[in-house]
Amino acid sequence: MVQTIPARDISLYELEEKFGLQLATDTNFFTEWTENLLTLTDAEKQAMARVKSNYLNLNKHRLMSEEAVKMVVLSPLLDLAGFYQLPFEIETETSVEISAEDESFIVKGNIDVLVIQNYTKYSVY
Numbered sequence: 001m002v003q004t005i006p007a008r009d010i011s012l013y014e015l016e017e018k019f020g021l022q023l024a025t026d027t028n029f030f031t032e033w034t035e036n037l038l039t040l041t042d043a044e045k046q047a048m049a050r051v052k053s054n055y056l057n058l059n060k061h062r063l064m065s066e067e068a069v070k071m072v073v074l075s076p077l078l079d080l081a082g083f084y085q086l087p088f089e090i091e092t093e094t095s096v097e098i099s100a101e102d103e104s105f106i107v108k109g110n111i112d113v114l115v116i117q118n119y120t121k122y123s124v125y
Contacts, residue, residue, distance in 0.1 A: 007109025011063050018105050044080060051076045066112070074113060089116045 015021050027034070040048070055073050058064055064072070078084060094114040 002104055002106055004106045004108060007107050008066065010107055047076065047080055070112060083115045087118050091116060
C-alpha cells in the first residue's frame with residue numbers, strides 16, 4: 001500500500017532515510033547549473049557563504065520551519081540572483097503540486113515561491 005506524506009510533515013532526516021538522499025558536494029553534480037555563468041563578485045561570494053553558514057548553523061540542532069528556510073535561505077538567494085527585478089515576477093503559494101515517488105512513499109507539496117520571466121497574465125471576462 002502506498003503511503004502519502006504531506007511535505008510539511010517530513011523532515012530532511014526522514015527523506016534521507018526513506019529515499020537515500022545524500023548531500024552532494026561534488027562540483028560536477030548538476031553541471032548544467034554551472035555552465036555559462038557570470039563570475040560572482042567577492043561581495044556576492046561572501047553573501048553566498050553567509051547564507052550557507054546561516055542555514056547550516058540553524059539546521060544543525062533543530063528542524064527548521066518552512067518559514068525560517070524561506071527567510072534565511074530563499075529570500076537572500078532570490079535577491080542575490082536579481083529575481084525581485086524585471087523581467088522577473090514572483091508568485092507565492094502557487095497551487096502547483098509536486099510529487100516525488102519512491103517505493104511505497106509519496107511526498108506531496110506545493111510551490112511556495114515561483115519565479116516567472118516575461119509572464120503576462122490574461123483575464124477572461
